[in-house]
Amino acid sequence: MEMERSGGILLHVTALPGDHGIGAFGKKAFQFIDFLAAAKMKLWQICPLGPTGFGNSPYQCYSAFAGNTLLIDLNILVEQGMLERKELKSEINFAGSQVDFAKVSIFKRQLLEKAFLNFQPEATLFQKFCSEQSYWLEDYSFFMALKEHFGGNNWLDFPAKIKLREPVIMAEYEDLLAEQITFQKFQQFLFFQQWQELHNYAKKMGIKIIGDIPIYVAADSADVWMNPELFQLDENKNPTRVAGYPPDAFSLTGQFWGNPLFDWEKHEITNYDWWKDRIKSSLTLFDILRLDHFLGFVRYWSIPAEDSTAENGEWKEGPKAKIFQSLTDHFGELPIIAEDLGNITADVTALRKRFNFPGMKILQFAFDGNDANPYLPKNAEKEAAIYTGTHDNETSEGWFQNISQRTKDLLLNYIGEYEGDKISWKMVEAIWKSPAAFAIAPMQDFLGLDNSARFNTPGTLGKNWIWRLEEKYLSDPLQRSLEYLNKKYFR
Secondary structure (H helix, E strand, C coil): CCCCCEEEEECCHHHCCCCCCCCCCCHHHHHHHHHHHHCCCCEEECCCCCCECCCCCCCCECCCCCCCHHHCCHHHHHHCCCCCHHHHCCCCCCCCCECCHHHHHHHHHHHHHHHHHCCCCCCHHHHHHHHHCHHHHHHHHHHHHHHHHCCCCCHHHCCHHHHCCCHHHHHHHHHHCHHHHHHHHHHHHHHHHHHHHHHHHHHHCCCEEEEEECCCCCCCCHHHHHCHHHECECCCCCECEEEEECCCCCCCCCEEEEEECECHHHHHHCCCHHHHHHHHHHHHHCCEEEECCHHHHCEEEEEECCCCCCCCCEEEECCCHHHHHHHHHHHCCCCEEECCCCCCCHHHHHHHHHCCCCEEEEHHHCCCCCCCCCCCHHHCCCCEEEECCCCCCCCHHHHHHHCCHHHHHHHHHHHCCCCCCCHHHHHHHHHHCCCCCEEEEEHHHHHCCCHHHCCCCCCCCCCCCCECCCHHHCCHHHHHHHHHHHHHCCC
16 A cells, blocks of 8 residues: 555544534534644544444444444434424533433434434435445345344344244345334435545545454344354354454453454355455445454454353464455455554564555554564654554553553653653654654544543443543644644654
């Protein structure tokens, strides 16, 4: 992938300012793009845009193809005549700097149902969308209609005949739930229509959007229910082996993710068609793709599904070059950033370089006293994306507060004089001056926020994904500081 020297901000759409308790694809999102352009930023990185399930994690979605309908902007539906302005008024207090997903979901669902009543399903644009996206939309809409019919239950708890997709029962439920299936398609139509308007505006303003592709899909997803042969499942469709990461210095019992593992032999037999569909879909949404857990394509940690920790897992071989050769034969060179973090060995690096995928560098990982540490900005190769931290890390300010004195000394020795109370800005400068073509930092680090603004703490539930950017932070002084930063370091 060709990389122009660029600066960028990592901020998920849910964290944008805006009405109705969550970031959306409306006016405030367009204003954020204006802010990026004025600050001479060229990149906007976001988390996955899929429909989230329990825990609200964008990395555990009901589909690898569908969109999160909570991001639909209701004001646009008023402008389109599907809602009345007075209907947007609510007794729910949406003020504050955190997303209350439960409140947002109830409020938006009611209004989307009202909008559906004022919508004409025979509209040409809608029919065209359904036709073009049928390769995933039919399955997803049926799946979500069934989930609602069965009280939101995991599909593994559906009645046996529909769980196992017996044709006669499938046809009966398709007739029974026809209106709900159309409603699901309608919501996806709105999502994609609004996102493409926003994406087109970003292109016009010279901003490239980096989207995220998790390697694994959620067990409770349309992807697994409709394609069980592509996953390691038993005859009752229950996962036999699941994903995770082995025990290490950070976790004595390892990381138990619980996602069903792919049956890579079946994917190879189909010439990776499901992955081709996934990449095709993602390329319509984003300009650049961040491929999560790149290591898993070389080797993956396979854990017995009945376990509760990752301790009894074992390494298994992934598809390695076969999948990427198939994808590049089909698409040509892919605009992929490989998330090559973790225990990266020479074969992982060789695979990444073979297909010209830039890797990732994280400044918070750089200070172990080794001058050859690959995460030190001075050691970054040009074809790389360097970050202060990611959505999974502490904010840089919070990290600095929690590290050992030795690590602090190593950091300060590297970045030089430190004056004032915001170390995060010095860390941002350290990556901006690096040789890496892409330099990206979470919005929290430009603002010098501590861990009260942390976006996600892996392995925990309850307080993740809820932080939101207050509109007051998108100030003229910040814009001018970012513009100066990009000009100073030729980004």
